[in-house]
Amino acid sequence: MRKRRKKTLSRNKRRRRFFSSIVFLFLVIGSTVLITNLFFKIETIEVIKKGSLDYTNNEIIAVSGIQTGKTIFSFKTDEVVSNLIVKLPFIGSAKVERKLPRKVKITVSEVTEYASIPYKGGFLIVGKDLKVLSDASRAPMNTMSVYGLTPSAFNTGSRLKTTDETTPETLGYLFNEISRIGWFDKVTAVNVRDKLNIMLVYKDSILVTVGTQNNLDYKFDLMKEVIENRLEEGFAGTLDISVSGQARSTPGEFKYPMGFFDIGDEE
Secondary structure, three states, rough: HHHHHHHHHHHHHHHHHHHHHHHHHHHHHHHHHHHHHHHHOOEEEEEEOOOOOOOOHHHHHHHOOOOOOOOOOOOOOOHHHHHHHHOOEEEEEEEEEEEEEOOOEEEEEEEOOEEEEEEEEEEEEEEEOOEEEEEEEEOOOOEEEEEEEOOOOOOOOOEEOEEEOOOOHHHHHHHHHHOOOOOOOEEEEEEEEOOOOOOEEEEEOEEEEEOOOOOOOHHHHHHHHHHHHHOOOOOOOOEEEEOOOOOOEEEEOOOOOOOOOOOOOOO
16 A cells, blocks of 8 residues: 555656746746747848849848847748849849847848840849849940850849850859959850850950860960060950860951850740
8 A cells, every 4th residue: 555655656757857847948938938928029120232233221121031029040041032032133142140039130232233135125134143133124344245146035133044044154164263363354155055055255355265164274374474564555355265275376357257146045
């Protein structure tokens, strides 16, 4: 009998401890929620813009989805960043910081209009990362023109897609190398229709035959060295860097080759 009573008492103690633990856990959770709601409500949303962004602070805050009066932990920073970059295309990068206890800081940077691509009587404007920024009736000044491809259906804020699925990758390599050697403002046009015979134009005066995208870094270093240091100032004509380690220049009147301005194959 005594053993049974002891077992019963032991079970009751364990049950009381278990229920006490549950109650304590709920009290902790409730206290945490209460403290969060009382002391961590958003009062201020600060927006810092880098570059010449036309979006207003109110537009940026609205797209972010962050609201004053809500708790500072009511949002996921990665989701806010994604919304800003996709829904406001000219935002190239975004950073969201919680400044406890009641402030959120949003920092956004402008993406540069990098290239213009003919599309249905107008142009698609893309950034260096091939993000579609806008469609326009005219190509903006100081963007390079890209020929030899056909964009497929697009959404502003999303990466460029083309009927030839390999073209964006090729363009990405080209844009990276052009930026690396500091020639964003010097390359006026690119043609990528023939992946074995990529061409670009330097300052509307030199037609450069790049060939394939193999060894692009080496080819672009050679091209920069030849044009900036070996050719006479004001040189016009052609430059062939398609054969690895070689650069052959031919002076003459600059002309765009036949078919340079053609778009890629239609869908």
